[in-house]
Amino acid sequence: MERVVASVPGRKSDTKERILDAALHLFATRGYENTSLDFLASSLGLSKQAVLYWFKSKDILLQAVIERDVTELISVLEAALSDAGEGWERMEAVVKSVFRIGVMRPELLELIREVNRVDSSASEMLVALLTPLMERASQFLQAEMVAGRFRKRDPRLVILATYSMVLGVLTDLKAMKALGEEPSVRLLVKWRQELLTFLRDALLIEADTGR
Amino acid sequence: MERVVASVPGRKSDTKERILDAALHLFATRGYENTSLDFLASSLGLSKQAVLYWFKSKDILLQAVIERDVTELISVLEAALSDAGEGWERMEAVVKSVFRIGVMRPELLELIREVNRVDSSASEMLVALLTPLMERASQFLQAEMVAGRFRKRDPRLVILATYSMVLGVLTDLKAMKALGEEPSVRLLVKWRQELLTFLRDALLIEADTGR
DNA sequence: CAAGTGACTTACCATATGGTAAACAACGCG
DNA sequence: CGCGTTGTTTACCATATGGTAAGTCACTTG
Numbered sequence: 157m158e159r160v161v162a163s164v165p166g167r168k169s170d171t172k173e174r175i176l177d178a179a180l181h182l183f184a185t186r187g188y189e190n191t192s193l194d195f196l197a198s199s200l201g202l203s204k205q206a207v208l209y210w211f212k213s214k215d216i217l218l219q220a221v222i223e224r225d226v227t228e229l230i231s232v233l234e235a236a237l238s239d240a241g242e243g244w245e246r247m248e249a250v251v252k253s254v255f256r257i258g259v260m261r262p263e264l265l266e267l268i269r270e271v272n273r274v275d276s277s278a279s280e281m282l283v284a285l286l287t288p289l290m291e292r293a294s295q296f297l298q299a300e301m302v303a304g305r306f307r308k309r310d311p312r313l314v315i316l317a318t319y320s321m322v323l324g325v326l327t328d329l330k331a332m333k334a335l336g337e338e339p340s341v342r343l344l345v346k347w348r349q350e351l352l353t354f355l356r357d358a359l360l361i362e363a364d365t366g367r
Numbered sequence: 368m369e370r371v372v373a374s375v376p377g378r379k380s381d382t383k384e385r386i387l388d389a390a391l392h393l394f395a396t397r398g399y400e401n402t403s404l405d406f407l408a409s410s411l412g413l414s415k416q417a418v419l420y421w422f423k424s425k426d427i428l429l430q431a432v433i434e435r436d437v438t439e440l441i442s443v444l445e446a447a448l449s450d451a452g453e454g455w456e457r458m459e460a461v462v463k464s465v466f467r468i469g470v471m472r473p474e475l476l477e478l479i480r481e482v483n484r485v486d487s488s489a490s491e492m493l494v495a496l497l498t499p500l501m502e503r504a505s506q507f508l509q510a511e512m513v514a515g516r517f518r519k520r521d522p523r524l525v526i527l528a529t530y531s532m533v534l535g536v537l538t539d540l541k542a543m544k545a546l547g548e549e550p551s552v553r554l555l556v557k558w559r560q561e562l563l564t565f566l567r568d569a570l571l572i573e574a575d576t577g578r
Numbered sequence: 579c580a581a582g583t584g585a586c587t588t589a590c591c592a593t594a595t596g597g598t599a600a601a602c603a604a605c606g607c608g
Numbered sequence: 609c610g611c612g613t614t615g616t617t618t619a620c621c622a623t624a625t626g627g628t629a630a631g632t633c634a635c636t637t638g
Contacts, residue, residue: 159526169614169615169616173614174408186486187484189400189401190400192594192595192596193595193597194595201619203618204595204596205616205617205618206615206616208596208597209556209614209615213597214595223410252536269484270484272542273398273480273481273484274398275397275398281583282545283544283545286545287547290545290546294505294546307568309565310557310558311562312546312547312548313536313558313565314543316488316536316546317535317536317562317565319533319539319542320531320532320534320539320542321531321532321536324527324530324531324532324534324535325527325531327529328530328531331527331530331531333492333494334497334498335501335505335526336523348522350520351524352544354520354569355569357568357569358569359568380585382586385592404625404626404627405624405626413587414587414588415584415586415625416588417585419628420584421585424627425625425627435618573582
C-alpha cells in the first residue's frame with residue numbers, strides 16, 4: 157500500500173526473501189489468522205498473486221518462515237549450549253542468547269508463541285525442530301544434577317519453566333502494561349540480570365561461587 | 368451442529384450463559400479470530416442471530432466473556448492473596464490456586480493468553496482488570512522483602528516471571544510435546560510441587576523452614 | 579383478547595479472504 | 609529475431625464472515 161519499489165520484473169529478484177521477512181514480521185506482530193495475504197503483499201508493494209507465486213499457500217508460507225527463522229534461532233541456541241564452559245556459565249550463556257535475540261529480533265520469539273498457538277501443520281514442524289534442542293538441554297541439565305552442581309529436579313520442568321519465564325518476560329508486553337511498565341531496552345537489560353539471579357538461586361546449589 | 372436442545376422460545380432462557388460458556392471454550396481452544404459466530408452458534412444449536420441478539424458484536428461478546436470469567440478468576444486469586452498466612456505460605460496459596468484453576472478450568476487461563484494476544488478493546492479491559500491484582504501482589508512481595516523473608520528483587524519481575532512460568536507450564540501444551548510429555552493431571556500435580564520448590568529456592572531466604 | 583415483549587429465525591448483504599486461470603512484460607538464449 | 613522462462617499483474621471466483629432488517633412464535637399483561 158505504500159512501498160512501491162517496483163523492482164524490475166525481469167530476473168533474479170529478492171522478492172522471496174522480502175516476503176519471508178514481511179511474513180515473519182506480520183505473523184509475529186498481528187497474528188497469523190489476522191494477517192491476510194492481500195495485506196502482506198501490499199505492504200511490500202506487490203499483488204497477492206506474487207506471494208502465491210513464491211509460496212503456493214498461506215500455510216506453506218508459514219512453514220517456510222518457520223523453516224528459515226526458527227532454524228536460525230535454534231542454531232544460535234545450539235551454539236550457546238555447546239560453546240560456553242561448564243555448569244552455570246553455560247546455562248547463563250543460553251539465557252543471555254535468548255535475551256539478545258529478544259532485544260534485537262523480538263519477532264523471532266513472538267513467532268514461536270504464535271505458531272505454538274495456531275493449529276496447523278506448521279506447529280508440528282516447530283515441535284519437530286525444537287525436540288532435539290530440548291533433548292540436548294535436558295541431557296545437559298541432568299549431567300549438571302548428577303555432578304551435584306544443580307539441584308535435582310525434573311529437567312523437563314526446568315526447561316519448560318525457564319522457557320516460559322524468559323519468553324514471557326520478553327513477549328508478554330500486555331502483562332507489562334498491567335504492571336505499569338513500558339517495555340524498553342534499558343528495562344530488559346536490568347531484568348535479564350535479575351532473572352538470571354532468580355534462576356541461579358533456583359537451580360544452583362550453593363557453593364559460594366562468589367556471591 | 369449437533370446440540371439441538373431446542374429450549375422453548377418463550378421466556379427466561381439460559382441462552383446468554385450458554386453462549387458465554389461456549390465462547391469461553393471456543394475462544395480459548397481455537398482462538399478468537401478462528402472462531403466464527405456461525406460455528407459458535409451452531410455448536411449450541413442456535414442461529415448466529417441468536418448470538419447477536421444477546422451480544423451486539425463479536426468484540427462485545429469477547430468483552431463479556433472476559434468480564435464474567437476473568438473477574439471470577441481474579442476474585443479467586445484475590446482471595447488466595449488475602450486468606451492464607453504470612454510469607455511463603457501465602458505465595459504458595461496463590462500458586463496452588465492458579466494450578467487448581469489450571470487443572471479444573473484450563474480454558475480460563477488459555478483465555479487470558481488469547482486475549483493478551485488479540486488486538487481489541489478487550490485486551491485493554493483485561494489490563495484494567497488485572498492491574499489492581501498486580502498492585503496488591505507487588506505490595507505483598509515488597510513487604511516480604513522488607514521483612515527480610517524474601518530476597519530483594521524487583522517485585523514486578525518476580526510477578527511477571529512467576530506469572531509466565533505458571534501460565535506456561537499450564538498452557539504450553541505444544542512445548543510439552545517437544546519434551547515428549549503428554550499433559551496429564553498426574554504430571555501436573557507432580558510439577559506443581561516441583562515448581563513450588565523451584566520458586567521457593569528462588570524467592571525465600573534460607574532460614575531452615577524445615578528443608 | 580389484543581397488544582406488547584422477549585427470544586429467537588429466515589433472508590439478505592457487503593466485504594474480505596484464500597486461491598485458480600490466464601494474460602503480460604522483460605530477459606537470456608539459440 | 610523468435611521463444612521459452614521467470615516474475616508479476618489483472619480478472620475472476622467460491623466461500624466465509626460479521627452484521628442488518630424484518631418476520632415469527634409463544635408467552636405475559638393491561
